[in-house]
Amino acid sequence: MTSFDFGNAMTFLERRWEDILVLAGEHLFVVVIALAIALVTGVLLGLLVWNRATPRATAITAASVAITVPSLALLALLSPVLGLGWGPTIVALVFYSLLPIIRNTVVGLTEVPEHIMESAKAMGMSPRRILLTTQLPLAWPLILTGTRVAAQLGLGVAAIAAYVAGPGLGQYIFKGLSSLGSKNALNYALAGTVGIILLALLVDGAFVLISRYTTSRGLRA
Amino acid sequence: MPDSTTDTPAVSTNTGFLSAISQKQRGVSIELDGVSKVYPGQPEAAVDDFSMRIEPGELVMFVGPSGCGKTTTMKMINRIIEPSNGSIRIDGTDILSxxxxxxxxxxxxxxxQIGLFPHLTIAENIGVVPKLLGWSKSRIADRVDELLQTVQLDPEQFAKRYPKQLSGGQQQRAGVARALAADPPVMLMDEPFGATDPITREKLQAEFLRLQADIGKTIIFVTHDFDEAIKLGDRIAVLSDRSQIEQFDTPARILANPANEYVSSFIGQGAALKRLALIPLIDAPLRPAVDGAPQITLQDSLRDALNMLVLTGAAAVNVVDVDHRVCGSITNASISAVLNDAQPVAFAAEGTR
Structure with a gap:
């Protein structure tokens, strides 16, 4: 094991700065794409199943089981079908992001207070209109929370996706692992890991802003 | 939203009737005929064979204990709950079809619980039904302003606020404004002032009475508070289990002549005092004025007069009109006489209890 040399690390950073930025950009991009797909799919699924007991239980159970599959195993299963690179990465990320989004959508739509549902009905709104103009906006903060959890999860899973030649900072982590003992092994692993942590903080900050601008002022604390 | 087309079917057999009743903002008749509600799996009906006719512009109070079916009965009129049996007609037209x-x-x-939408401003909340009815933006805005003024909320200050930024009383006013938005001829109110503190409640009740005097809607108002029923109602339906009507009459007549023990127990203590509060001095026989007696105005009730008699210890109070002219006096004896004359039988019955 080589010990950490600060000067060496700085030189490493200086030399590979642009490379790291590109990888970080890819890492973020693949997670955002997957989140967007998962958000649309998850909310649509949530809207379809929220008030039907069996489909709801099926959707949530399926998503719960999905999340327990080890990411490495899932990627290994996906790559024979989808090849290497972006394909299996995005599919795996969507797969893991669905549970928090579906679950929070269903909970959010279900937990609109009874008196608000009754008022909406008594004003002559159709069930579909109530769902889209009342339940969905009221559930939105919770759906965003689910998406935020999915984002954090996704940033981690994306690192593993480098195993199937997926894009992102995971490549540096794997490079570090495979070159253990060499001069830059630790630098590669650290750059990948710290980079992902910084991305996670950045994404969390972005969610604070998104939630601020997409949630009704009447719902904010 | 794209579903506006499904919300307003192009061919509707009711639009004629609905546009007809919406012209009658001053209230329409409501008739319930043999209406029942049986929930599946329950041996007893929640509402059993309920029949009632409510006149246009009348404010009818449904009073009864929790779980007696009064709210269920009311909710069948806008079909939040679908009746199992019977017919309901508004302005003579069957609404169940x-x-x-x-x-x-x-x-x-x-x-x-008011049920304002927390994610919409007060103005947007009030505009929900007009929007569903396809009103133009400017018409909705004008109506919102008008209604906020009607319920004494300054539009400048409140239109853009969210429900959580309002006090309970203000929210309830906004709730009433929202219900009045499309000027419906019929209003259903389910313990609207039940969750407010006594001072706010009293204020809201007084405002509501003034408002109703102006707008003259046909209103069904559910409460478990008999005093509220006396104060607000044109007629009161005292309901027992399965929404059975024990008595349906004016407050004065129910107080003077309760139909049975159940109704008497609902009226509670002090029926005579409650009756006095309903009789204005204008309707009382006055005796000649007494020099130096305390004064009370003609608009006050017999209860106010009695209150003054007890407080001052005077033998009589002089009644004055708006121009401070003395019209006559009232004494303990004349108050008793009013109660006895009105319903001698009832009063005797009450005396024996």
């Missing part, structure tokens, strides 16, 4: 969403846009609805 209508599209319920269309119907509900012409019936105001106020509930205890």
């Amino acid at each position: 209508m599209d319920p969403n269309q119907l509900r846009r012409h019936i105001g609805y106020v509930i205890q």
Whole structure:
């Protein structure tokens, strides 16, 4: 094991700065794409199943089981079908992001207070209109929370996706692992890991802003 | 939203009737005929064979203990709950054959929890039904302003606020404004003032009475508070289990002549005092004025007069009109006489208890 040399690390950073930025950009991009797909799919699924007991239980159970599959195993299963690179990465990320989004959508739509549902009905709104103009906006903060959890999860899973030649900072982590003992092994692993942590903080900050601008002022604390 | 087309079917058999009743903002008759509600799996009906006719512009109070079916009965009128049996007619037209969403846009609805949409401003909340009815933006804005003024909320200050930024009393006013938005001829109110503190409640009740004197809607108002029923109602229906009508009459007549023990127990203590509060001095026989007696105005009730008699210890109080002219006096004896004359039988019965 080589010990950490600060000067060496700085030189490493200086030399590979642009490379790291590109990888970080890819890492973020693949997670955002997957989140967007998962958000649309998850909310649509949530809207379809929220008030039907069996489909709801099926959707949530399926998503719960999905999340327990080890990411490495899932990627290994996906790559024979989808090849290497972006394909299996995005599919795996969507797969893991669905549970928090579906679950929070269903909970959010279900937990609109009874008196608000009754008022909406008594004003002559159709069930579909109530769902889209009342339940969905009221559930939105919770759906965003689910998406935020999915984002954090996704940033981690994306690192593993480098195993199937997926894009992102995971490549540096794997490079570090495979070159253990060499001069830059630790630098590669650290750059990948710290980079992902910084991305996670950045994404969390972005969610604070998104939630601020997409949630009704009447719902904010 | 794209579903506006499904909300307003192009061909509707009721639009004629609904546009007809929406012209009658001053209230229409409501008739319930043999209406029942049986929930599946329950041996007893929640509402059993309920029949009642409510006159246009009348404010009818449904009073009864929790779980007696009064709210269920009310909610069948806008079909929040579908009746199992019987017929309901508004202005003579059967409403059970209508599209319920269309119907509900012409019936105001106020509930205890208010049910304002927390994600919409007060103005947007009030505009919900007009928007469903396809009003133009400017017409909705004008109506919102007008209604906020009607319920004494300054539009400048409140239109853009969210429900959570309002006090309970203000929210309830906004709730009433929302129910009145499309000027429906019928209003259903389910303990609207039940969750407010006594001072706010009293204020809201007084405002509501003034408002109703202006707008003259046909209103069904559910409460478990008999005093509220006396104060507000044109007629009171005292209901027992399965929404059985024990008595349906004016407050004065129910107080003077309760139909049975159940009704008497609901009236509670002090029926005579409650009756006095309903009789204005204008309706009382006056005796000649007494020099130096305390004064009370003609608009006050016999209860106010009695209150003054007890407080001052005087033998009589002089009654004055708006121009401070003394019209005559009232004494303990004349108050008793009013109660005895009005309903001698009832009063005797009450004396024996």
